[in-house]
Amino acid sequence: MPFRNPRRRAFALAAALAGAAVLSAPAAAASGPAQAQARGAHSQSTYSEADTASASSSGKTLTVGVTSTIDSLSPFLAQRALPTQIHRLMYDFLTNYDPTDDHPIGALATSWTTSADKLTWTYTIRDGMKWSDGQPVTAADAAWTYNLMMTNPDAATANGNFVANFAKVTATGNQLVITLKQPQSTMLALDVPIVPEHIWAGHVKDIGTFNNDTQFPVVGDGPFILTGYQKDQYLTLDANPDYWRGKPAFDHLVFKFYKDADSEVEALKKGEIDFVDGLTPAQYESLKGQSDIVTNDAPGKRFYALAVNPGATTATGQAFGDGSPALQNQQFRQALMYAIDTKTLVTKTLGGYGTTGSGYIPPVFSTYHWSPDPSTAYTYDPAKANQMLDAAGFKKGSDGMRTMPDGKPLNLRLMGETNRPDDTQDATYVAEFLKAVGIATTTSLVDQGKLGDTEVAGNFDLAFDSWTANPDPDAVLSIQTCATRPSAPGKTGATDDFLCDKNFDALYAKQITEYDPATRADDVKQMEQVLYTDAYINVLYYPDVLEAYRSDVIGSWDKQPQPKGVYWGQDGYWSFWSAKPAAASAASGSSSKSSSSSTGLVIGIVVVIVVVVGGGGLVLMRRRRTASAEERE
Numbered sequence: 001m002p003f004r005n006p007r008r009r010a011f012a013l014a015a016a017l018a019g020a021a022v023l024s025a026p027a028a029a030a031s032g033p034a035q036a037q038a039r040g041a042h043s044q045s046t047y048s049e050a051d052t053a054s055a056s057s058s059g060k061t062l063t064v065g066v067t068s069t070i071d072s073l074s075p076f077l078a079q080r081a082l083p084t085q086i087h088r089l090m091y092d093f094l095t096n097y098d099p100t101d102d103h104p105i106g107a108l109a110t111s112w113t114t115s116a117d118k119l120t121w122t123y124t125i126r127d128g129m130k131w132s133d134g135q136p137v138t139a140a141d142a143a144w145t146y147n148l149m150m151t152n153p154d155a156a157t158a159n160g161n162f163v164a165n166f167a168k169v170t171a172t173g174n175q176l177v178i179t180l181k182q183p184q185s186t187m188l189a190l191d192v193p194i195v196p197e198h199i200w201a202g203h204v205k206d207i208g209t210f211n212n213d214t215q216f217p218v219v220g221d222g223p224f225i226l227t228g229y230q231k232d233q234y235l236t237l238d239a240n241p242d243y244w245r246g247k248p249a250f251d252h253l254v255f256k257f258y259k260d261a262d263s264e265v266e267a268l269k270k271g272e273i274d275f276v277d278g279l280t281p282a283q284y285e286s287l288k289g290q291s292d293i294v295t296n297d298a299p300g301k302r303f304y305a306l307a308v309n310p311g312a313t314t315a316t317g318q319a320f321g322d323g324s325p326a327l328q329n330q331q332f333r334q335a336l337m338y339a340i341d342t343k344t345l346v347t348k349t350l351g352g353y354g355t356t357g358s359g360y361i362p363p364v365f366s367t368y369h370w371s372p373d374p375s376t377a378y379t380y381d382p383a384k385a386n387q388m389l390d391a392a393g394f395k396k397g398s399d400g401m402r403t404m405p406d407g408k409p410l411n412l413r414l415m416g417e418t419n420r421p422d423d424t425q426d427a428t429y430v431a432e433f434l435k436a437v438g439i440a441t442t443t444s445l446v447d448q449g450k451l452g453d454t455e456v457a458g459n460f461d462l463a464f465d466s467w468t469a470n471p472d473p474d475a476v477l478s479i480q481t482c483a484t485r486p487s488a489p490g491k492t493g494a495t496d497d498f499l500c501d502k503n504f505d506a507l508y509a510k511q512i513t514e515y516d517p518a519t520r521a522d523d524v525k526q527m528e529q530v531l532y533t534d535a536y537i538n539v540l541y542y543p544d545v546l547e548a549y550r551s552d553v554i555g556s557w558d559k560q561p562q563p564k565g566v567y568w569g570q571d572g573y574w575s576f577w578s579a580k581p582a583a584a585s586a587a588s589g590s591s592s593k594s595s596s597s598s599t600g601l602v603i604g605i606v607v608v609i610v611v612v613v614g615g616g617g618l619v620l621m622r623r624r625r626t627a628s629a630e631e632r633e
Contacts (some may be wrong), residue, residue: 058423059251065264066274073155073212075193076155090220091193099560099574102471104188124175131196131299138173144197154208159192185514189472222579274553277568279546280421292552298566299364300545304574306538307465310496312458320489321458331392332533337378339437340387349425357539370525402438411440412461555582
């Protein structure tokens with residue numbers, strides 16, 4: 001599946017609870033920070049290489065290499081990992097996650113109280129905050145954002161699951177009051193960017209198509225201001241000098257797009273960029289010990305899985321697509337679990353930088369992570385897989401390959417992404433594992449867009465899937481609920497692989513209304529057990545995050561969680577907000593690459609990015625977020 005953090009986010013809470021019981025931002029900032037105003041409001045078509053070069057030549061610049069893509073820069077539409085991370089830099093959320101251990105802390109809201117029945121939440125909005133055009137940030141902005149998502153299905157595309165249980169949202173002075181239909185355990189984890197009503201009100205009519213990427217600077221209230229974007233080439237942000245927590249030390253952030261991680265690694269070595277993540281083990285090892293380069297290996301928030309098409313259906317149960325009927329057989333799916341050697345994948349594909357998979361929530365989130373009892377775990381056992389396939393009627397022919405119970409050939413389509421390195425290697429291993437038990441496969445690795453289109457149509461059998469989870473598991477759980485399936489065949493839904501299990505849905509509805517942490521954690525673990533037992537998703541492993549940065553440009557910055565966390569993919573903006581230039585870079589007033597002249601960044605864009613970028617996402621990452629995102633990822 002496309003990497004997403006999330007490729008798409010879930011919109012399942014309303015239906016689950018029932019079963020259990022805009023915007024255009026940068027429209028035109030009339031005024032803004034001196035730095036942003038000096039650059040002007042450029043359209044996408046006129047934002048030139050000279051503009052990008054000037055960003056690097058005036059002040060300190062931190063340049064990040066990326067291979068993922070942006071589906072939208074609208075916080076109402078974006079579901080892939082990269083844009084959702086960008087939005088954390090552009091907009092404050094109601095609350096944030098502490099960089100040390102991910103517990104909820106104040107952000108736009110400084111404090112909150114709840115009624116005795118837990119149905120009314122009152123948030124006190126921070127005084128003195130301003131949008132980057134000088135207008136005050138108010139509780140009314142938050143109420144307007146949530147109300148739009150509650151009443152406009154297009155505005156709910158990315159984050160609708162968070163507000164589906166809201167009955168009413170009002171603002172009086174600096175007080176934001178949210179009334180719920182039923183208790184909701186995510187009220188301190190509402191990962192929804194709050195936008196300025198005075199900017200986005202003019203775009204309500206086109207909220208489903210407006211991508212927030214044509215006029216700059218974009219009005220926001222986060223630590224950075226979006227100042228430019230050229231699809232699959234670059235994205236630039238300037239430090240917000242009036243940010244309430246303090247102005248970032250780097251004046252500019254530049255995201256440069258590359259077609260693959262190998263190109264990023266070479267750019268890092270040459271000093272053309274300052275940071276890369278998502279490295280393969282070989283790339284990571286090649287950077288260890290390099291002069292002026294620091295590497296970081298951290299437990300990841302992402303799971304990597306092999307997902308099946310259980311038979312694509314709409315939210316009303318209408319079947320479509322051409323998924324193999326074999327995958328609707330539970331015994332067949334369970335046999336696939338026994339057939340795949342996940343330890344080999346961790347050793348060979350990850351080079352040991354990761355752990356074998358089990359439960360749906362990664363072990364870095366220990367409160368919610370579930371692992372099966374060893375006696376019931378799907379350990380690698382090809383003999384058992386063969387026995388189960390025989391018993392289910394998938395007989396072997398004279399060539400050793402199996403047929404369907406009706407005698408027709410059995411051949412599963414295995415799909416993955418071209419720009420996700422794991423997929424290339426894992427496809428080879430998985431095909432060999434399945435062949436060893438008599439199952440033929442046809443492998444197809446395509447770009448993220450084509451893979452997404454194929455999945456939406458329901459025309460696949462097996463696909464690699466990757467999502468990044470949040471500290472609160474609700475979003476990544478909700479993508480597996482029945483209600484997130486599409487409204488009609490071929491339409492995009494918030495679902496991940498069309499899963500619909502009534503037991504899972506009942507547990508989802510229960511956990512979202514549960515305020516007792518221990519009881520809720522138990523509910524979540526039961527949900528993971530349902531997914532595992534029924535073999536809808538084979539979580540192959542949890543990859544470590546492998547990153548590297550130039551220490552001659554970045555002197556220090558914060559990980560999350562501390563002390564052994566990640567720089568990229570944080571739940572918050574801590575890394576880029578906290579980043580301090582290295583002493584030499586700070587003394588020169590610019591990054592090492594920008595001092596080489598204003599053409600340095602331009603060359604990176606013109607020469608490298610011309611060959612650049614088709615590729616993938618962080619769908620959702622995905623991921624999930626994924627899908628962190630994702631993918632959300």
